[in-house]
Amino acid sequence: MPVRVYLDHNATSPLRPVARAAMLDAFETLGNPSSVHAEGRAAKALLEDARAAVARAIGAARRSVVFTSGATEAASLALSPALHRDGDQAPIEGLLIGAGEHLCVLQGHRFPLDTVETVPLTREGVLSLDALEAALARRSGQRVMLALQAVNNETGVIQPVAEAAALVHAANGVVVCDAVQAVGRRETTFATTGADILFFSSHKLGGPMGIGALAFRDESLHPGAPMLRGGGQEFGRRAGTENVSGIVGFAAALTAATADLAREGSRLADLRDALERQVLKVAPDARIYGARAPRAPNASAFAIPGLAPRTMLMALDLENVALSAGSACSSGKMTESHVLAAMGAVEKEALRASFGWSSTREDVEVFGKVLARVVDRMRSRHSAA
Numbered sequence: 001m002p003v004r005v006y007l008d009h010n011a012t013s014p015l016r017p018v019a020r021a022a023m024l025d026a027f028e029t030l031g032n033p034s035s036v037h038a039e040g041r042a043a044k045a046l047l048e049d050a051r052a053a054v055a056r057a058i059g060a061a062r063r064s065v066v067f068t069s070g071a072t073e074a075a076s077l078a079l080s081p082a083l084h085r086d087g088d089q090a091p092i093e094g095l096l097i098g099a100g101e102h103l104c105v106l107q108g109h110r111f112p113l114d115t116v117e118t119v120p121l122t123r124e125g126v127l128s129l130d131a132l133e134a135a136l137a138r139r140s141g142q143r144v145m146l147a148l149q150a151v152n153n154e155t156g157v158i159q160p161v162a163e164a165a166a167l168v169h170a171a172n173g174v175v176v177c178d179a180v181q182a183v184g185r186r187e188t189t190f191a192t193t194g195a196d197i198l199f200f201s202s203h204k205l206g207g208p209m210g211i212g213a214l215a216f217r218d219e220s221l222h223p224g225a226p227m228l229r230g231g232g233q234e235f236g237r238r239a240g241t242e243n244v245s246g247i248v249g250f251a252a253a254l255t256a257a258t259a260d261l262a263r264e265g266s267r268l269a270d271l272r273d274a275l276e277r278q279v280l281k282v283a284p285d286a287r288i289y290g291a292r293a294p295r296a297p298n299a300s301a302f303a304i305p306g307l308a309p310r311t312m313l314m315a316l317d318l319e320n321v322a323l324s325a326g327s328a329c330s331s332g333k334m335t336e337s338h339v340l341a342a343m344g345a346v347e348k349e350a351l352r353a354s355f356g357w358s359s360t361r362e363d364v365e366v367f368g369k370v371l372a373r374v375v376d377r378m379r380s381r382h383s384a385a
Contacts, residue, residue, distance in 0.1 A: 005321045005363045005370075007275075009204070009356030010153055010181055010299055015249075016206035016357060022252035023208065026245040033242055034231060043244050050251035054213055057258045058179075058198055059189035064216040066234045067247050071180045072104040073227070074199035074214035077238065078176045079109035079147060082224025092174070093142040096135055098127045098149065098159065099342035105147050105178055106338070119146075121342040124293035125157040132164055136171045144173040150182035150193060154339045154352055156272075156299030157290035158186075165194030174221075180204055184257030185296050186265060190217050197221070202246070206357050207253030211246040257357070264357070269297035271355045271364055276300055278368035282375050283307075289343065289350055299354040303347040307378050312351060315374045321367055324352045 006014065026046055031039030033047045048062070055062045068074045081091045095111040099121045108116040120131050127148060136144065146168045150161055165175045177195035182188040184205040190198065199214035223237065230239030257264075279286050279302050289301040303309060309325045316323055336348040353367070 002320045003366075005366045007353040007355065007359070007363060007367060008322050008324045009359070010156075010352065010354035011324055012203045012209065013206040013356040014358050015208060016253050016256055018256050019207045019249040019253040023245045023249040026248040029244065033244060034233065046248055047242055047244050050247045053251040053255050055215065057254050058183065058200075058215055059191050060198075060215040060217070061219060063235060064219055064221075066214050066216075066237045067242055067250075068199075068212045068214065068238060069210055070203075070212040071102075071178070071199055071201040072212075074201075074212045075102075075104045075147075075176075075178065076109040077223050077227055078197045078199060078214050079105070079111060079145070080223050081111055081115070083145065083174060084222055084224065086220040086222070090143055092145045094139050094144045096132065096144055096146045096168075098147065100125060100127075100152050100154070100157075100159075100339045101147060101149055102153055102178055102180070105149070111145075121339075122293075123344050125152060125155045125290040125339065125343045126293050127159050127164060129160060129163055129167065132167055136167060136173070140171070144168065144171065145176060146173060147176045147178070149178035149180070150188055151179075151185070151296040151299075152290070152339060153181050154337060154350070155290040155301045155343075156181070156295040156354070158182075158294040158296060162192065162194040165196075169194070181296060181299070184254060185261075185268070185298055187261055190215075202250035202253060205250075205253045205257045207250040208246045211243060211250045213250070265297040268355045268359070271359055271361065272298060272300050272353075274361070274364045275353055275367060276302070278364065278371060279304075282368070282372045287345075287347065287350075289340065289345065298356060298359075299352065301350040301352045303345075303350040304375065305347075306382065307375065309347070309349040309351045311378065312374060315378065316370060319370045319374065321370045324354075325349050 029042050031043035033044040051065050052062045055065050095116045096119050099118050120128050148159055148161055148164055161177050168175050174196045176197045177193050179188050179198045179200045183200040196217045202211040203209040233239055283304040286302050286304045313325050
């Protein structure tokens with residue numbers, strides 16, 4: 001069997017051995033963490049140790065961390081007009097959303113559509129702070145929420161969350177930050193983002209699928225009525241028996257991912273830069289999106305004029321190189337990239353390569369050779385047509 005080159009860590013990162021080992025150990029604990037007998041207490045201990053590890057990684061209080069089935073559920077729990085602080089029951093009257101947000105955020109969740117406004121991006125894919133200020137001015141006197149991702153999932157562009165949070169807080173608003181592509185790849189905490197709520201996902205870090213979390217800056221924040229009602233799990237914020245083994249694997253992966261961010265970030269940036277050199281060597285006219293903006297170290301979005309990204313994606317896959325075309329949540333559908341559209345890009349789609357803990361220099365070298373063959377073959381067909 002040929003060796004596969006996997007360059008799609010922004011969609012899902014392979015399960016880390018440390019996460020797998022932690023999960024296998026947790027499978028031996030049979031109790032329900034809500035039970036009071038010895039078995040239940042053992043499961044509860046695993047759950048709370050994992051919660052403490054997640055809280056440490058993002059600079060949060062342990063009780064502020066709520067485990068969910070993934071980032072989409074976490075976003076839906078956070079994006080609520082009923083979000084309030086202790087003693088303040090006034091609803092949030094409007095939701096501002098960055099134009100490049102993940103599809104799960106663009107839905108607006110529990111906000112009525114007529115209360116949602118999109119804030120544009122610059123041509124480099126960065127939220128326009130001038131446009132945000134103007135939106136806040138138009139809503140003067142209202143309580144608003146801003147939903148802004150820390151790192152764009154398609155381009156890797158770093159968003160100005162701290163600067164945006166300062167503007168929103170000055171207007172008595174709150175900030176929800178999608179930290180899915182940032183946690184474990186660059187320092188992402190409440191202190192560095194200024195956000196009021198962070199949410200993120202296990203399988204982007206090398207943990208298991210089906211587990212995510214959101215965390216509140218402080219325990220005085222409440223999302224209103226929980227979406228899932230039943231028992232009092234997760235401090236009454238999310239009912240349902242917790243997936244203890246998955247949560248334990250999540251915590252193990254997150255601990256590993258944040259152990260040496262500077263060194264790993266430098267390694268990943270070297271791989272990304274080497275890949276982009278390969279792309280430009282094969283196709284000097286290639287466009288690399290967000291290249292002039294600050295970017296996370298592990299991701300690159302590019303397009304080669306005249307060559308359809310989806311056709312390239314399939315050709316690369318047939319030669320055992322796995323990339324994606326935009327967001328993993330929409331790449332199976334023939335849809336244009338709303339992120340590229342918000343950037344005013346000529347192309348409607350781009351290829352995305354993203355690296356992670358298991359990526360190697362050999363991956364980049366193989367990618368470069370395969371890309372050269374694919375581009376040469378596709379251009380030869382175009383010339384012959």
